[in-house]
Every structure is written in C-alpha cells, then in structure tokens.
Amino acid sequence: MSAPVLDVRSLSVEFESTLGTVHAVRDLSFSIGEGETLALVGESGSGKSTAAMALLRLIPNPPGRISSGAVLLSGRDLMALSEADLRGVRGREMAMIFQDPMMALNPVYTIERQIGEVLRLHLGLSKSEILAEVVELLRLVGVPAPEERARQYPHNLSGGMRQRVMIAMALACRPRLLIADEPTTALDVTVQAQVLDLIHGLKEKLGMAVLLITHDLGIVAETANRVVVMYAGRKVEEGTVGEIFADPRHPYTRGLLGAAKWEEADGDLLREIPGTVPSPFEMPSGCSFAPRCAEAIPLCRGAMPELKDVAPGRQVRCFLAEGRGHG
Amino acid sequence: MKKATFQFVLRRLLQVVPVVLAIAAFNFLLLRLAPGDAADILAGQMGHATVEFTEQLRREFGLDRPLYQQFLIYMGKLLTLDLGMSHLQQTPVIDLIVDRLPATLILMVSAILLAVIVGICIGIAAARRQGRLADNLISVAALLVYATPAFWLGLMLIVLFSIKLDILPSGGMMQIGAGHEGLAHVLDVTWHLILPATTLGLFYVAIYTRLMRASMLEVYGLDFIVTARAKGLSEGVIAWTHAMRNALLPVVTLAGVQIGHLLGGSVLVETVFGWPGLGRLVFDALLQRDLNLLLGILFISSVVVVIANLVVDLVYGLLDPRIVHR
Numbered sequence: 001m002s003a004p005v006l007d008v009r010s011l012s013v014e015f016e017s018t019l020g021t022v023h024a025v026r027d028l029s030f031s032i033g034e035g036e037t038l039a040l041v042g043e044s045g046s047g048k049s050t051a052a053m054a055l056l057r058l059i060p061n062p063p064g065r066i067s068s069g070a071v072l073l074s075g076r077d078l079m080a081l082s083e084a085d086l087r088g089v090r091g092r093e094m095a096m097i098f099q100d101p102m103m104a105l106n107p108v109y110t111i112e113r114q115i116g117e118v119l120r121l122h123l124g125l126s127k128s129e130i131l132a133e134v135v136e137l138l139r140l141v142g143v144p145a146p147e148e149r150a151r152q153y154p155h156n157l158s159g160g161m162r163q164r165v166m167i168a169m170a171l172a173c174r175p176r177l178l179i180a181d182e183p184t185t186a187l188d189v190t191v192q193a194q195v196l197d198l199i200h201g202l203k204e205k206l207g208m209a210v211l212l213i214t215h216d217l218g219i220v221a222e223t224a225n226r227v228v229v230m231y232a233g234r235k236v237e238e239g240t241v242g243e244i245f246a247d248p249r250h251p252y253t254r255g256l257l258g259a260a261k262w263e264e265a266d267g268d269l270l271r272e273i274p275g276t277v278p279s280p281f282e283m284p285s286g287c288s289f290a291p292r293c294a295e296a297i298p299l300c301r302g303a304m305p306e307l308k309d310v311a312p313g314r315q316v317r318c319f320l321a322e323g324r325g326h327g
Numbered sequence: 328m329k330k331a332t333f334q335f336v337l338r339r340l341l342q343v344v345p346v347v348l349a350i351a352a353f354n355f356l357l358l359r360l361a362p363g364d365a366a367d368i369l370a371g372q373m374g375h376a377t378v379e380f381t382e383q384l385r386r387e388f389g390l391d392r393p394l395y396q397q398f399l400i401y402m403g404k405l406l407t408l409d410l411g412m413s414h415l416q417q418t419p420v421i422d423l424i425v426d427r428l429p430a431t432l433i434l435m436v437s438a439i440l441l442a443v444i445v446g447i448c449i450g451i452a453a454a455r456r457q458g459r460l461a462d463n464l465i466s467v468a469a470l471l472v473y474a475t476p477a478f479w480l481g482l483m484l485i486v487l488f489s490i491k492l493d494i495l496p497s498g499g500m501m502q503i504g505a506g507h508e509g510l511a512h513v514l515d516v517t518w519h520l521i522l523p524a525t526t527l528g529l530f531y532v533a534i535y536t537r538l539m540r541a542s543m544l545e546v547y548g549l550d551f552i553v554t555a556r557a558k559g560l561s562e563g564v565i566a567w568t569h570a571m572r573n574a575l576l577p578v579v580t581l582a583g584v585q586i587g588h589l590l591g592g593s594v595l596v597e598t599v600f601g602w603p604g605l606g607r608l609v610f611d612a613l614l615q616r617d618l619n620l621l622l623g624i625l626f627i628s629s630v631v632v633v634i635a636n637l638v639v640d641l642v643y644g645l646l647d648p649r650i651v652h653r
C-alpha cells in the first residue's frame with residue numbers, strides 16, 4: 001500500500017474554560033489514502049469539527065490547544081511547520097468547506113474576488129488569468145452562467161450555489177485532501193444530494209482524498225469508503241462502510257444505525273439513543289458510553305476499554321467486542 | 328455606473344428633498360414663533376420703536392399677510408437661496424454664509440477624516456493585540472482623550488505647540504499679508520489647520536478607535552474569517568481586508584450620525600483658534616440677536632448635514648453591496 005495522503009497520529013485537543021479543561025479530542029488516529037473518502041461520524045459535541053480544524057492548526061488559541069499528536073500530509077508533519085510554511089499548505093494542499101455557506105463566504109466581496117484570492121496567493125496568477133480560472137472553476141462545480149455569477153456577491157446566490165462556490169474555492173489549487181465539515185446540513189434536501197454527488201464526482205476526477213464529517217449515515221453509506229465513529233472525543237470504532245453497516249461492533253455504532261433505520265422507516269418518529277452525551281466536565285470514570293449503554297457490564301464502569309484491532313483496518317473500543325471476532 | 332448603483336444613488340437623492348423641505352418649514356415656524364418679529368427687533372435696534380414705524384416695517388417685510396402666504400413667499404425665496412438680509416450687517420445673509428462656509432467645511436472634513444482614518448488604524452491594531460499590553464494602553468489613552476474637553480485640549484495644544492515650541496500657528500487660517508498663491512497657499516492653510524483639526528477630531532478618534540476595536544473583535548468571531556485562514560491568508564491580510572471591510576460598517580454609520588455634533592463642536596473650536604468659519608458667525612449672530620442670520624446659518628448647516636449624510640450613505644453602499652442591491 002502506498003503512503004497515505006493523510007496520517008493522523010494520537011491527536012489530542014483541549015479547550016481551557018472557567019469550569020476546567022475540555023478534552024475535545026483525545027488520542028485520535030486515522031489515515032486516508034489517495035482517492036479515498038473517510039467519514040467521521042458521531043453525535044453533536046463528539047469532537048468532529050475540532051479534529052478537522054486541528055488538522056490545519058486552526059484551533060483558536062486561547063482557549064484551544066493541540067496538546068499532542070502528529071498530522072502527516074504526504075509524509076510531512078504539519079505540526080512541525082512554521083506559521084508561514086503552514087499557510088502554504090492551507091488552501092493549497094489541504095482545503096476545507098464548512099456547514100453554512102452563507103456564513104463562510106465574506107458578504108462584502110464578489111465571488112470572483114474570494115476564489116481569485118486563493119489563485120493569486122498560491123499560484124501567483126495574474127488578474128486576467130484569475131478571471132478565466134474562476135469562471136472555469138465555477139463551471140466545474142456546475143454553477144450556471146459562471147461569468148455573471150463571478151461578478152456577484154454571496155447574497156445574490158442560493159444556499160446550494162454558495163456551497164458550490166465554496167467547493168470551487170476549496171478546489172482552486174487541486175488540494176490533496178478536502179475536508180468537508182457537514183457540507184450539506186444547512187441545505188435543502190433536494191440540493192443536498194446534488195452537492196454530495198458533486199463532491200464525489202470531483203474526488204474521482206481529481207483523485208484527492210476526502211474527510212467527510214456528517215451526522216447522516218445515509219450520506220456515509222452512499223459516499224464513504226471507510227468510517228471512523230467518534231464518541232466524547234475518542235474514536236470508538238473504525239471499519240469499511242460495508243463492515244460498519246453489516247457488522248457494527250460497538251454498541252454506540254449500533255445505536256446510531258438503529259436510530260437511522262427508525263428515521264427511514266417512519267420520518268416523524270425520531271428514535272434516538274437514550275440518554276445524552278456526558279458533560280465534558282463529568283466524564284464517567286470507565287467507558288464514556290457506559291451510562292447510556294444497554295449492554296454495559298460491571299467492568300465498563302471501572303476502566304476505559306482500549307482501542308483494539310479486531311481485523312486489519314478494523315478497530316473497536318469496547319470490552320464486549322474484544323472477544324467477538326472469534327465467536 | 329451599474330444600474331443598481333445608479334438607482335440607489337437616485338433613490339437617496341430623492342429622499343433628500345422632503346428632508347430639506349421639512350427643515351425649511353421648521354425654520355419658518357421658528358421665525359414666526361419667536362417672541363416679537365423681525366420688525367420689533369429692528370425697530371428696537373434703531374432706537375425709535377413707535378407703533379407706526381414698526382407697522383411700516385412689518386408691511387415692508389410682508390409680515391402683515393396671512394401665514395400661508397408668508398410661508399409660500401419664504402419658500403420661494405429659499406429656492407433662489409434668498410435668506411433675507413442680516414439686519415445688523417445690512418448684507419444678504421447668503422453672502423455672509425458663503426463667505427464663511429468653506430473654512431468650516433475644510434475644518435470639518437479634515438477633522439472627520441483624521442478621526443475615521445486614525446481611529447480605524449488604532450482600533451485594528453488594538454483588536455489584533457486583544458488583551459495584551461498595547462491593547463490596554465490604547466484603551467486607557469482612548470478613555471483619557473474621550474474625557475478631555477475640546478476647548479481645554481485646544482488651549483493646551485496652543486500653549487505647547489505655538490507658545491512653548493513655536494512650531495505651529497496659534498490661530499487664523501492663513502498667514503496675514505503673506506499673499507501665498509497656489510501650492511504655497513494650500514500648504515499655508517494646511518499648516519494653520521493642524522491644531523484646530525486635531526482639537527476637533529481627537530475626541531472622535533477616541534470614539535472610533537473603541538468602536539473599530541469592538542467591531543473587529545465581533546467580525547473575528549464570524550465564520551468567513553475561519554474560511555480566510557483556511558485559505559492560507561496571513562493574519563495581516565485578513566485583518567486589513569476581510570475583517571476591516573466588514574468592521575468598518577458600524578464606524579461609517581456612526582460617523583454619519585455624528586456629523587451634526589461635529590458641526591456643533593466646530594463652533595467652539597473656531598472660536599478658540601480664530602478660524603474664520605461659520606462658528607464665529609453664529610457667535611456674532613447670537614450676541615447681536617440677528618435672527619435672520621441665525622436662521623440662515625441653521626438652514627444651511629442642516630442642508631450641509633443632510634448632504635454629508637447622503638455622502639456617508641453612498642460610502643456605506645460602496646462598502647456593503649447588500650445595501651445597494653436591496
């Protein structure tokens with residue numbers, strides 16, 4: 001296997017607050033290969049966005065801090081780079097799109113200016129080259145009448161069009177890795193599928209790696225190759241999409257899948273996993289999922305289970321799963 | 328000019344008309360409501376306030392006609408910029424004002440530009456160093472300036488720069504009798520402008536510094552700043568483009584609102600520095616109870632404020648495309 005595009009090792013992120021330290025991400029490791037889509041799933045507050053922001057060292061400091069870990073992009077450790085070198089990576093080798101495309105675009109600059117900025121900064125294109133390239137990029141992401149759109153402002157565009165603009169901006173320098181943090185959550189259902197298809201199609205076309213953050217397991221099933229499930233800042237399970245859907249080993253993953261199935265069967269009746277994510281200041285001493293876990297055994301409340309390899313590329317953090325591979 | 332921009336400008340221009348009419352009507356009412364009319368005052372001033380003489384004056388001024396007729400006549404005269412005569416100086420009011428207005432405009436525009444530009448720069452610098460020593464020093468300095476009365480500041484500046492150091496003139500608008508022309512004249516006026524413009528503008532520098540700092544910090548919390556960082560832009564570029572452009576909006580709005588205050592402040596500063604603007608004229612008109620002159624100045628000042636607000640709105644439209652396209 002060739003070296004992965006992204007290799008994250010033992011990443012931990014903390015936030016200081018008046019109530020104490022929040023360990024938003026703990027000891028998180030995963031890797032993404034060329035042309036691969038890795039989905040990061042988990043309930044709200046599980047640390048998905050924090051992990052994504054940490055990859056580009058965009059955690060606001062204070063209050064945040066990347067307390068440990070390495071982020072290797074094609075073998076180069078981003079944590080060891082100078083600020084200036086890091087800026088050369090952001091937007092060029094690793095680009096990001098966000099949940100709310102209205103908020104993520106600057107309201108007072110034209111689309112051309114905002115996409116063009118990346119081209120000028122990283123590729124040193126001239127003014128006329130920029131306009132041509134912006135139009136080309138807008139066409140690539142399926143924005144109709146790109147010449148006209150380029151001169152408009154974000155408020156002139158619909159939500160779906162804005163997200164396409166964000167994608168065009170992210171792809172401007174053909175990055176090796178695209179991070180998409182809930183790219184469709186803020187969009188209409190009909191537009192969601194279009195935007196996902198677009199990301200998927202462009203990934204194939206440009207051969208980049210994608211880190212897709214989402215709540216929606218339907219999206220995972222359709223677009224991802226592998227899945228990392230996070231709970232309370234930690235990875236609790238990893239596997240291919242097939243493995244996770246056919247044979248979820250962690251009770252939390254099973255809960256997520258169960259909730260998703262119910263949602264499908266009866267749109268109105270939202271079945272959720274009982275209980276709520278523990279407060280970051282009152283983490284249970286043993287397995288963080290224990291208070292909500294229907295299968296918990298006494299051992300679970302005493303110690304945190306280790307993340308165990310149960311098969312190649314397949315990991316689970318649960319006492320019960322450790323033996324199950326054999327039986 | 329783009330169609331949307333043109334429509335925006337036109338719309339704003341049309342809005343000015345009723346405002347100016349309202350000011351004129353208000354002015355007229357003041358003239359009527361003042362105890363005793365111009366005829367009384369004039370007759371009194373001339374020293375023979377007999378009933379017959381006052382009545383004669385009244386007929387001369389048309390003060391014996393019905394109110395609505397007087398109003399129409401008044402408005403008709405306004406259209407031709409006829410603001411009546413200054414009773415005491417026996418000169419058309421408009422001539423007196425036109426004579427003094429440029430000096431006041433120069434002072435006001437310099438003060439507001441100084442305040443906005445310096446305030447924005449310091450505000451951005453402070454926001455980028457939030458909570459650090461430089462930020463705290465700026466906050467303290469802004470508070471001190473904010474609390475300093477303008478006339479005291481003016482006098483202190485005169486004492487320091489004109490009397491002690493002798494590097495800046497203490498008053499006037501140009502060197503008397505030097506007869507500079509062209510560039511030399513401009514430089515001479517600029518030279519005389521430094522102290523009064525600083526005195527008038529410094530208070531507003533403090534205000535805009537604090538506002539710009541707060542506005543920048545708010546903008547820094549918005550998502551598109553994260554986008555800008557994720558693009559690879561440096562903090563300097565983000566501060567002076569993406570963040571500043573958005574953070575400017577409240578500052579421009581406030582500057583528009585404060586132009587009226589600034590005009591009021593310039594009356595004081597002009598008096599301290601012997602600046603030959605409207606302020607001194609107001610002072611004289613007040614002392615001599617020259618009602619026509621006073622109301623003329625009031626009217627023209629209001630129009631200046633309305634036009635200044637129009638300019639500010641247009642600037643705002645340039646800064647924020649959402650306004651123009653609404």
Ligand SMILES: Nc1ncnc2c1ncn2[C@@H]1O[C@H](COP(=O)(O)OP(=O)(O)OP(=O)(O)O)[C@@H](O)[C@H]1O
Pocket residue numbers: 015016017022024042043044045046047048049050051060063064280
């Ligand atoms: N700027 C911050 N200051 C303090 N705490 C923070 C900050 N950002 C995130 N956190 C904390 O980090 C934890 C993880 O948050 P994060 O936004 O990464 O979750 P998420 O999985 O992306 O959730 P969602 O699905 O709602 O987007 C939360 O407990 C949150 O309170």
Ligand code: SF4
Pocket residue numbers: 250251252287288289290291293294295296297300305317318319320321
């Ligand atoms: S370790 Fe125990 S509590 Fe935690 S998920 Fe597994 S069974 Fe549930």
Ligand SMILES: [Mg+2]
Pocket residue numbers: 048049050181
């Ligand atoms: Mg998130």
